[in-house]
Amino acid sequence: MGSGGSSHLEDKHVLIIGAGYGGVQLALTLMKKKANFTIVDQKECLHHNVAAVRAIIQPGFAKKTVIPYEPTFGSHFRRGKVTKIDVETKKVTLEDGTELTYDILVIASGSFGPMKEIEGSCEEIIAKYSKVVEQVKESRDVVVVGGGPVGVEVAAEVATIYPDKKVTVIHAGKQLINPEATHKFVEKVTTLLKDMHVEVLIDDIVENLDELPDQVRGSYEVKTQKGKTVHADIVLKCTGLKPNSSSYSNGLSSHMTEHGFLKVNEYLEVEGLKEVFAFGDCCNSKEPKLAYVAKLQADLVAKNLANLINKQPLDPWKSDAVKIFMGLSMGSRHGVLALKNGYILPEFIIVNVKSKDMMTGSYFKDMHQQIPV
Numbered sequence: 001m002g003s004g005g006s007s008h009l010e011d012k013h014v015l016i017i018g019a020g021y022g023g024v025q026l027a028l029t030l031m032k033k034k035a036n037f038t039i040v041d042q043k044e045c046l047h048h049n050v051a052a053v054r055a056i057i058q059p060g061f062a063k064k065t066v067i068p069y070e071p072t073f074g075s076h077f078r079r080g081k082v083t084k085i086d087v088e089t090k091k092v093t094l095e096d097g098t099e100l101t102y103d104i105l106v107i108a109s110g111s112f113g114p115m116k117e118i119e120g121s122c123e124e125i126i127a128k129y130s131k132v133v134e135q136v137k138e139s140r141d142v143v144v145v146g147g148g149p150v151g152v153e154v155a156a157e158v159a160t161i162y163p164d165k166k167v168t169v170i171h172a173g174k175q176l177i178n179p180e181a182t183h184k185f186v187e188k189v190t191t192l193l194k195d196m197h198v199e200v201l202i203d204d205i206v207e208n209l210d211e212l213p214d215q216v217r218g219s220y221e222v223k224t225q226k227g228k229t230v231h232a233d234i235v236l237k238c239t240g241l242k243p244n245s246s247s248y249s250n251g252l253s254s255h256m257t258e259h260g261f262l263k264v265n266e267y268l269e270v271e272g273l274k275e276v277f278a279f280g281d282c283c284n285s286k287e288p289k290l291a292y293v294a295k296l297q298a299d300l301v302a303k304n305l306a307n308l309i310n311k312q313p314l315d316p317w318k319s320d321a322v323k324i325f326m327g328l329s330m331g332s333r334h335g336v337l338a339l340k341n342g343y344i345l346p347e348f349i350i351v352n353v354k355s356k357d358m359m360t361g362s363y364f365k366d367m368h369q370q371i372p373v
Helices: 021-032 049-055 070-076 122-137 149-161 183-195 249-255 291-309 347-355 360-366
Strands: 013-017 036-041 045-047 066-068 077-079 082-086 091-094 099-101 104-107 141-145 166-170 198-201 220-223 229-232 234-237 276-278 324-329 335-339
Touching: 013 021, 013 099, 021 036, 021 070, 021 291, 036 070, 045 122, 049 122, 049 149, 066 070, 066 122, 070 077, 082 249, 104 291, 122 234, 141 149, 141 220, 141 229, 149 166, 149 183, 149 198, 149 324, 166 229, 183 198, 183 324, 183 335, 276 291, 324 347, 335 347
Parallel strands: 013 036, 013 104, 036 077, 104 276, 141 166, 141 234, 166 198
Antiparallel strands: 045 066, 082 091, 091 099, 220 229, 324 335
């Protein structure tokens, strides 16, 4: 096993691409170890998208989902969009032409998907959320397309805050959440949605999805392959997840899977490259693409950076490090939390850890900032 020590971390410049959950976790660890590092992101703040499901529904909540980088990381933070990586010269090019050099590169660029594509300044992100909040507030019939974790959480948020609205979830899969979810987990989620008077349509696909605007109030007819038509005043699309490959596709295309994920080995190094790591949503590790997993992988990468610099063996990523299958908030008063072995923990645990405030307090605390009131 590697030493995991912090000595000599200041002798090598570590460049982190992406300041999402994993990138921030790694940067916070490197700060504690007084390492020489730079973290790059095109946003000026952490977009706490786990809480986005509430930010688009509850008035005034959006300000708790953006955490500025600079107060936490100071000169270690560089705002910019990475457009090219040259592993031969160890240079990264930003959109404005600036070149950044590195000794060790870490890619944690994350993914695009439901509630993840809001960009801009802190104020712009808050304004975009506030606009959706008003659209939802003025709508009577709400249709959520996609019954995965995000879709389920969104539907529960709407039903909790606006119990008089008609909420329908349309899901293409044969069961809610995903195929790996146990019957007991799905049954618990389904029961909670039913208690909230949310209608769920399973194993059916929306045929006219491309014709339906996302998060825009209007009057729509949502048509499914099985011949059903559901009226909607607003449609909330919660489908799809794809890696944010724009930062590495120009330079590392030969190290990507056909779906755009970076291929990594057991140490979370990019296959075939030295001194280049990738983890979280952008890599092809088999674990679920969750913030919890990205943070666990960030801790391993931090250890392996020290191991690499100190010429020690690297520690492998072990899937059994992931103890939790999934934790869903179901509005502010309910939730479902299951371990990988299928055991469902008492509801008060997920309610206190996540559902009450969507973990906003803990993330502001981690970044040594005060949460807005």
